Amino acid sequence: MMTDDRLLDGVSIKQFSTERGIQATLHLGDCIAGMRKYIPDGSVDIVVTSPPYNLGVNYKGYDDTQSREQYLAWMGEWAAEIKRTLACDGSLFLNVGSKPTDPLVPFQLLDVMTEHFKLQNVIHWVKSIAILKSEVGDYPSITQDAVVGHYKPINSKRFLNDCHEYIFHLTKHGNVEVDRLAVGVPYQDKSNVSRWANGDGDLHCRGNTWFIPYETIKNRDKQRPHPATFPVELPSRCIRLHGVDRAGLVMDPFLGIGSSAVASVGLGARFVGFELVQDYFQESCERLAALIDER
Numbered sequence: 001m002m003t004d005d006r007l008l009d010g011v012s013i014k015q016f017s018t019e020r021g022i023q024a025t026l027h028l029g030d031c032i033a034g035m036r037k038y039i040p041d042g043s044v045d046i047v048v049t050s051p052p053y054n055l056g057v058n059y060k061g062y063d064d065t066q067s068r069e070q071y072l073a074w075m076g077e078w079a080a081e082i083k084r085t086l087a088c089d090g091s092l093f094l095n096v097g098s099k100p101t102d103p104l105v106p107f108q109l110l111d112v113m114t115e116h117f118k119l120q121n122v123i124h125w126v127k128s129i130a131i132l133k134s135e136v137g138d139y140p141s142i143t144q145d146a147v148v149g150h151y152k153p154i155n156s157k158r159f160l161n162d163c164h165e166y167i168f169h170l171t172k173h174g175n176v177e178v179d180r181l182a183v184g185v186p187y188q189d190k191s192n193v194s195r196w197a198n199g200d201g202d203l204h205c206r207g208n209t210w211f212i213p214y215e216t217i218k219n220r221d222k223q224r225p226h227p228a229t230f231p232v233e234l235p236s237r238c239i240r241l242h243g244v245d246r247a248g249l250v251m252d253p254f255l256g257i258g259s260s261a262v263a264s265v266g267l268g269a270r271f272v273g274f275e276l277v278q279d280y281f282q283e284s285c286e287r288l289a290a291l292i293d294e295r
C-alpha cells in the first residue's frame, strides 16, 4: 500500500493506493465545500452515509444541537451537492435514526431529501429483534425463543426501546435497477427453490427489513472512538444491493471513523469521503490502512 498526504487550501487529504491504483481518498474538512471543490458532476455511483441527526449526540468537534430549522436548511444544502455529484443511475443510501423523545427527524429529513430525489426503497435497519417460538408457527429451525442484537435501553413509562433506524434508498428518477440476490437469503422451505428460483439457486429477495447487529466491543477497556457509527455490514449491504459491478466510485460525505470506506475498499470499489473532526478522520485513516495492509 502507498499513501499520499497533502494539504490543499487548509484541507488535509490522504490517498490510499495499491498496485491497482487509487483505492480511497479521505478529506479532513467540511463536506459541502469539499464536494464543490473535488467531486465532479455525475461522478459518484453510490453514496452511503449517515449524517448527524441533530439529536444532541456528543461528537468531539461538531455541535449536534442546532435549531431544527437551521439543521433542515443545512440538509438541503448537502442534499443538492449529492444530487449534483451522483450519476444518473446512482443510488443514495441515507441512514437516519431518531430517539424516542424526538421520533420525527427521519420524516422531516425525508421531506427535504425528496425535493431532490425520488424515494425508491425504504429499508429498516433492525438492530435487535425478539422472535418467540410460540408466535412464529411451525419453523423447524426455530426451536426456542430468540432475542438477538443490541440497542440502547431506556427507562420510560411512555416510550418503547428504539431498536431500529431507517435506510432511505433515494435515486434521481426512482428507476435504478438493484441486485436483490446479491443480498438475498436462502429459502427456508427448499421446495420453493425449484418453484420460484428461476435458476438463481437457493436465494430469494431478503426484503426491506435488514437485521444488522452492532459489532460487539471485544476489549471492554477500549473506549469507543466515535459515538454514532454504523456497522460495516450496513454500507457493504447497500453497495452490494446497488451492484458491486456498478460501484465505480462510492462516497460518504459524513465519514465518521470510516465504516463505509472499509466496506467499499473491502468490496474492491473506489471510495471518497469527508470528515470534519480530526480524531475521527485519523481513526478512518488507521482503519483503512490496516484493511489494505492485511489484504
Ligand SMILES: C[S@@+](CC[C@H](N)C(=O)[O-])C[C@H]1O[C@@H](n2cnc3c(N)ncnc32)[C@H](O)[C@@H]1O
Pocket (backbone or CB within 6 Å): 029, 030, 031, 032, 049, 050, 051, 052, 053, 059, 061, 062, 226, 228, 229, 230, 231, 253, 254, 255, 256, 257, 258, 259, 260, 274, 275, 276, 277, 280
Ligand atoms: C453519524 S456520524 C457518521 C458515522 C459513520 N457512519 C461511521 O460509521 O463511522 C456523522 C459524522 O459527520 C461528521 N460531520 C458533521 N458535519 C460535517 C461536515 N459539515 N462535513 C463533514 N463531516 C461532518 C461528524 O463529525 C460525524 O463524525
